Amino acid sequence: xxxxxxxxxxxxxxxxxxxxxxxxxxxxxxxxxxxxxxxxxxxxxxxxxxxxxxxxxxxxxxxxxxxxxxxxxxxxxxxxxxxxxxxxxxxxxxxxxxxxxxxxxxxxxxxxxxxxxxxxxxxxxxx
Amino acid sequence: xxxxxxxxxxxxxxxxxxxxxxxxxxxxxxxxxxxxxxxxxxxxxxxxxxxxxxxxxxxxxxxxxxxxxxxxxxxxxxxxxxxxxxxxxxxxxxxxxxxxxxxxxxxxxxxxxxxxxxxxxxxxxxx
DNA sequence: CATAAGGGTTCCCGTGACGGGAAGGTCAAG
DNA sequence: CTTGACCTTCCCGTCACGGGAACCCTTATG
Numbered sequence: 001x002x003x004x005x006x007x008x009x010x011x012x013x014x015x016x017x018x019x020x021x022x023x024x025x026x027x028x029x030x031x032x033x034x035x036x037x038x039x040x041x042x043x044x045x046x047x048x049x050x051x052x053x054x055x056x057x058x059x060x061x062x063x064x065x066x067x068x069x070x071x072x073x074x075x076x077x078x079x080x081x082x083x084x085x086x087x088x089x090x091x092x093x094x095x096x097x098x099x100x101x102x103x104x105x106x107x108x109x110x111x112x113x114x115x116x117x118x119x120x121x122x123x124x125x126x127x
Numbered sequence: 128x129x130x131x132x133x134x135x136x137x138x139x140x141x142x143x144x145x146x147x148x149x150x151x152x153x154x155x156x157x158x159x160x161x162x163x164x165x166x167x168x169x170x171x172x173x174x175x176x177x178x179x180x181x182x183x184x185x186x187x188x189x190x191x192x193x194x195x196x197x198x199x200x201x202x203x204x205x206x207x208x209x210x211x212x213x214x215x216x217x218x219x220x221x222x223x224x225x226x227x228x229x230x231x232x233x234x235x236x237x238x239x240x241x242x243x244x245x246x247x248x249x250x251x252x253x254x
Numbered sequence: 255c256a257t258a259a260g261g262g263t264t265c266c267c268g269t270g271a272c273g274g275g276a277a278g279g280t281c282a283a284g
Numbered sequence: 285c286t287t288g289a290c291c292t293t294c295c296c297g298t299c300a301c302g303g304g305a306a307c308c309c310t311t312a313t314g
Contacts, residue, residue: 004261014262019301033309035262044253051252056227059300069249079248080240087231094224097217100183104214113207121206122196125178126171131290141291146272160280162291186271 001038010046017046025049025063057086128165137173144173152176152190184213 003014010017020026021036026045028036038046045066052062061082068074068082103124110120130141137144147153148163153172155163165173172193179189188209195201195209230251237247 002262013302015302016300018263023300033262035309047254048252051254053300054227055231055252056224065249065252068246069253072244074244074246075242076238076244076246076248077240077242079246080235080238083231083235083238083248087228087235090224090228090231094221094228097183097221097224100181101214101217101221104182104210104217108207108210108214111203111207111210113204115202115204117199117201117203119195119201119203119206121203121210122192125175125182125192126196127174127178129291140273142273143271145292150271160291162280180271 001043003036003038006038006043006046009043010050012046012050020046020049023059025059025066055086056090057082061086128170130163130165133165133170133173136170137177139173139177147173147176150186152186152193182213183217184209188213 001009003017006012006017007014017026018036021028026042026049028038028042031037048066048069049062052065053059057065064082065079068079107121107124110124112118128136130144133139133144134141144153145163148155153169153176155165155169158164175193175196176189179192180186184192191209192206195206234248234251239245
């Protein structure tokens with residue numbers, strides 16, 4: 001399986017797949033012509049990576065999750081710990097963004113948005 | 128006013144202030160000894176920048192906002208447009224993060240988090 | 255058989271908004 | 285005179301890739 005086919009199968013750009021190999025997340029074999037040759041396990045790992053990335057896990061988290069996934073003797077507590085930590089980061093980000101949203105909404109609602117110069121948004125930023 | 132004093136006044140790290148000068152957001156004068164010398168207007172602009180950045184505006188947005196702020200003939204519609212566009216980005220981010228949060232919460236709740244290997248989180252990622 | 259199209263490869267630079275740290279100049283106090 | 289706290293520039297690292305150049309391989313077509 002060549003890289004573009006794997007790209008379609010995993011919905012990942014070829015660039016991303018090469019990058020994942022470069023940083024050691026996958027180790028596809030090479031054909032005689034130098035092309036990467038992906039087997040079913042490579043595709044499996046890439047789909048796992050795509051899902052984990054879609055949930056916002058960092059590459060390093062993904063590396064750990066992949067290792068746990070491959071480890072039959074893992075403790076689910078280890079997986080859960082990574083996920084909970086990440087979940088907290090997400091919640092914190094949502095909280096920060098929600099606060100920004102509230103302030104911005106106020107300012108935008110207060111602004112006439114016409115051709116006159118007086119603007120509560122700029123006033124809010126200027127204090 | 129030297130950079131560290133301005134840093135305290137604006138709650139911005141010196142590194143950030145130097146960066147803002149480098150990319151042309153401020154143009155503090157220089158003392159004879161080569162030190163940056165900030166006047167009240169510089170501090171004003173920096174405080175404006177700090178607030179805008181705290182609301183999540185990009186540096187380029189900040190550049191535009193600063194220009195509008197300085198322009199007495201501005202139309203508040205221009206300011207409002209920038210803010211509304213940014214607000215939409217924030218809403219989109221919140222939506223994406225909330226979706227991640229929902230999925231992750233499900234997975235984390237389903238996981239026993241003990242020393243056994245069976246883990247719904249990994250299963251969810253592996254499909 | 256030459257060539258063109260459509261794969262693949264490596265390599266290097268750019269992103270956004272700074273932070274860390276090195277190497278060195280300046281200034282006030284003891 | 286030295287110490288310590290400032291300040292300066294410069295360069296590299298972040299994170300997860302994307303764009304593009306320069307070049308090789310394979311297959312189809314005129």
